[in-house]
Amino acid sequence: MSEIKHGAPQIPNPLRVFITFESTGWFDTTQEQKEQELLPKLNGILEEWQHNGSELLGTFDRDILTAGHAGPVNWHACFLYNIPDLQTVTNMTHAFRAAGLDRYFRLEASIGRPFFLLEK
Template sequence: MAGIKHDAPQVPSPLRVMFYFESTGWFNTTGEEKTNEILPVLNEIIASWRENGSELLGTIDRDILTAGHAGSAGWHASFLYNVPDLQTVADMTNSFRATGLDKYFRLEAVIGRPFFLLEK
């Protein structure tokens, strides 16, 4: 049985990045805090990601069949981006720390590449 020749994966440019987004302290805030303090900062961060050379490819929100804390999956939503370089990925995750949003949300980046059997 012949196998598929599988050389070392090539790091793509731009990077393919999945950001896992989890609500943490969000559940312990009031509606007023969410509307007046947290969401405006989150919206500013997302807008800045549009300006840093990253391209949003798609999102998934798990809220159709879940409610409340993320549970064992560890995330509520995921965002798939093409990102120009590793420093930009670090800047994107750091934006939650720099603005204090890490008190309410956890953001984790996973770097990969397009799946070779589906995307060429």
């Protein structure tokens, strides 16, 4: 078996970013608030992300076998992106703050890289 040489990880360009999304105050709102205020704002931000130079690679929503609060994993859904730079990642998370959605949802971005044995 040949030895695999594994040096220090290289920061990819574009950045590989895993964003976790958790509903927090969402559960304390009315159906009217959800439909008329929160979902339009949320959808607007997600649409903006389509035009910021990022590439959405995939999404994952845990709602098939869960309901209610996120529990110990602390997220309901996640998004995997290639994002051009760190400022764009910051702008994406800040969009929730600027829209007041951070009262209802929590985002957390993690930067990684493609897994070297599966993506070369």
